[in-house]
Amino acid sequence: MYLGFRSKEFVILEEEYKNISDKFVLTTDDGSYGEKGFAINFLRQDIEKGNIDAIYACGPLPMLKAVQELAKETKIPCQISLEERMGCGIGVCLGCAVQVNAGEDTVYTHVCKAGPVFDSNIVKI
Amino acid sequence: MNTEVNLAGIKMKNPVTVASGTFGYGREFSEFIDLNKLGGIITKGTSLKPRPGNKPPRVCETTAGMLNSIGLQNPGVEYFMNNDLPWLRKFDTKVIVNACGSSIEEYVELAKVLNTLDIDGVELNLSCPNVKAGCMAFGTSYEGVKEVTSQVRKVLDKPLIVKLTPNVTDITEPARGAEDAGADGVSLINTLLGMSIDVEKQRPVLANNMGGLSGPAVKPVAVRMVYQVAQAVKIPILGLRRNSNRKRCDRIYASWSNSCINRNRKLY
Structure with a gap:
């Protein structure tokens, strides 16, 4: 678990995540709490060590x-x-558009119905 | 109670329809409500070719309303006729297709296709504020509305309703344009052009900057415009507004019906 915050005052759910994680890294952009820097930098280090099989991010x-x-x-x-x-949340209003990789074409899918979780190869963000 | 109405030549079992763009092609809502209960379904704005729509963010909340800038995302008329229309036809409700285009030629081509389909009517969208070319560009003047509508009228035998934009000085002008071009009815209103600023990002919330305002905030504008148009044209008017509860719906219907009796004409 790599949990990143802007600074100490924004830190939430530390104990909850710590309790369910085998490995837990908490970062703040300014170093006011936990490790200093972006969470993704610590993720990168562990990927390079070969410790990561899959990533789930929000x-x-x-x-x-x-x-x-x-x-x-x-x-x-x-x-x-x-x-x-989102406007409707059921796939009608087409408000929550996210672009998908479709070569030259512009194609949108929608977060409410097709997501909110996507394979990172599919969407263009 | 007999709720049957004949709106612009479309015989509906009741006067309740859904406004274009709020209901897709009905599939999603069919999981929640019985489509057979509706007098008619007005489809999402449909164009000759598929349209990808605008960049996100496309919607944002405002005081007593919301802005949207979907950009007429739709799968195109060919997809509609092969997929959504056969499905919609399984229900006991009228199907009215909202037709949009970027040029007169495109509107005419689309109308030719629609004329061959098993649909009950066409709502000509001359009012979308969110696409650069066409739509609202035609809808703001007497001449513009009259020109597109008369060209479409020549190739369309089905009931033709023209959907008007409120983004005009005088709503009766485009309404008269539609009537003079042979439209069977008008529907109003589409959304009001608006903008919302994200103060932290110091830019508009919507990627397209501007969008159409809908919701309770605009209802008095819609009511006012229906009132004005009712005095300016003789063709029927389909009033588009939000029905948040049944009591209010009944009240509006009752008051509008009363005004119809006085004028020997129906407003829905």
């Missing part, structure tokens, strides 16, 4: 994008949980 889009690239680069299976503003 969080802000820039972070997910970085995780998606890391998974692609290291060829580790990865699933990401996306958030998007």
Whole structure:
């Protein structure tokens, strides 16, 4: 479990995650609590050690994008949980669009019905 | 109680329809409600070719309403006729296709296809605020509406309803354009063009910057425009608004029916 926060004041669910994790790394961007830096950097180190079989990620889009690239680069299976503003939540309004990889074409799928968890190879974020 | 109505030549068992874009092609909602109970279903805006839609974020919440900028994402008329239409036809409800395009030629081509399908009517979308070319560009003037509608009228034998945009100075002008071009009815309103700013990001919330405002916030505008159009044209009006509960729905229907009796014309 790699749990990243901006700084100490934003840290939540530390004990809960620690209790269910074999390995637990907590980071803050400014180093005010836990390890200093982005959680993904510590994930990368462990991937390089060969300790990671799969990645499941949720969080802000820039972070997910970085995780998606890391998974692609290291060829580790990865699933990401996306958030998007929803109107209906049942696949009707088409509000919560996310682009999927479809070559030259622009194709959208929708977080509410097709997601929210996607294989990181499928979506273009 | 006999709730049967004839709206612009479409005989419906009751006056309740669903506004285009709020109901897809009915499949998702069929898990929650019995589609047979509806007088009619107006489909998601459908174009000649598939449209991918706009970049996200596409929706955002506002005070007493929401903005959307979907960009008419739809699978195209060919997909509709092969997949959604046969499925929709299993239900005892009228099927009205909301038709959108980016040019007069495209509207006409689409209307030619729709004319061959087993549908009950066409709602001509001259009012989507979220696509660059077409739609609302035609819908804001008497001449624009009249031109597109009359071209479509020439190739379409089915009941034709023109959906109007509220983003105009005088709603009666496009309404008269539709009537003079031979439309069987008008529906109103589509959404009001709006914008919401994310103060932290210092940019509009929607990727497309602007979007259409709907919800309780716009209801008085819709009611006002239906009132104005009712005095300007003789063709029937399909009033599009949010029915949040049955009591309110009954009340509106009752009050509008009353006004119809006075004018010998029905407003729904």
